[in-house]
Amino acid sequence: MNSPSETRSADAPAADAANAPRSGRSHVSRFGNWREHHGWSAAASLRRLAGRPLGTLLTIAVMGLALALPLAFYLLLANVQSLGDALGRNQTVSVFLKPGQSGAQAMLLATEWRSRADVSAVTVKTPQEGIDELAAMQGFSGALHALDDRNPLPYVLDVLPRAGLDAAAVDRLAAELREQRAVDLVQDAGHWRQRLDALLGVGHRAVLVLALLLALAALLVVGNTVRVDIASRSEEIGVLMLIGASRAFVRRPYLYAGIWYGLFGGALAAGLAVLIELALAEPVARLVQAYDGKLVLAGLPPWLLLAVPLATAVLGWLGARLVSAWQLRQAA
Structure with missing residues (x-):
């Protein structure tokens, strides 16, 4: 006859085997x-938003218009930078050699400078080419006749900095070229580059601050809308919590409402940004034509247009999460 402990030991595996499927199920x-x-929460919150179309559309419109502003400024800054490049931000550095330098010496210097990492290209301009350029300018023909056959112009090397160099790097390049023994004068538009870089830096910082402020505004809009919705259903929420519903269970539909608000508001902002690009297409085409196609203006990148609705959906969720947690804590 087995002892009680042996009986329990023998029955334990059978009990575990019986309980394991139940636990898994x-x-x-x-x-x-x-x-x-x-x-159910996602669908119910979407139906609830559709049930009050005017209020929902107003909330989404406010969010979309607010979030479209930083996108428009970002587009403007990107094209101002391209316009600055066309106007001279990447302007060549003109190096005038000392009088008496031969063409062979000029070609040797050009070959040496082309091998630099911060130089994109070097063009040699002969004294005769300089005279031809002056002859094409109005008002210089009389002065050129007085020169007879003498050509006092030196060789000029036009050094094009590598694309992407900032103003400080181009200034260092000009200073190093100025130290060459065969160089007489270096003309560089460094002040223009510095001013443009500083202006663009201020613009980018302003766009970042504006985007953060408007993102906070969108968060507050969603939070206030969810707060009003929770306040209007306070009795229903009280009944749910009395019968044992958890706070997470109660606030879940409101979190999805915040996600829908953010998603639709971000989609509207991206659509407005695209409409701004289309509205500017014709004047931009005329501007590019005025620069003989050398000016390249770009629109907003597709990844940014896709990221905006996702980011605003997270903002909407965060606003709804903060407000609903506070409201339910007060209700409890």
Whole structure:
């Protein structure tokens, strides 16, 4: 006859085997219920927004207009930078050699400077080419006749800095070229580059600050809308919490409402930005034509247009999360 301990020991594996499937089924059931409630919350919150179209459209319109402003300024700054490049931000550095330098010496210097990492190209301009350019300018023909056959112009090397160099790097390049023994004068538009870089730096910082402020405004708009919605259903929420519903269960539909607000507001902002690009297409085409196609103006990158609705959806969720947590804590 087995002892009670032996009986319990023998029965334990059978009990564990019987309880294991039940525990697994319980876990699967809980996950299924959680997933089902998420789906119901997303659909119910969307139906609730559609049930009050005027208020929903006004909230989405406010968010979309606010978030379209930093996108428009970002587009403007990107094209101002391109315009600055066309106007001379990457202007060549003109190096005038000392009188008496031969063409062979000029070609040797050009070959040496082309091998530098901060130089994109070097063009040699002969004294005769300089005279021809002066002859093409109005008002210089009389002065050129007085020169007879003498050509006092030196060789000039036009050094094009590598694309992407900032103003400080171009200034260092000009200073190093100025130290060459064969160089007489270096003309560089460094002050123009510095001013443009400083202006663009201020613009980028202003756009960042504006984007943060308007993102905070969008968060507050969503939060206030969710607060009003929770306040209007305070009795229903109280009944749910009395019968044992958790705070997470109660606030889940409001979190999805915040996500919908943010998603639709961000999509509207991206659409408005595209409309701004289309509205500017014709004058931009005329501006590019005026620069003989040398000016390249770009629109907003597709990744940014896709990222805006996702980012604003996160903002909407965050605003709804903060407000709903505070409201439910007060209700409890």
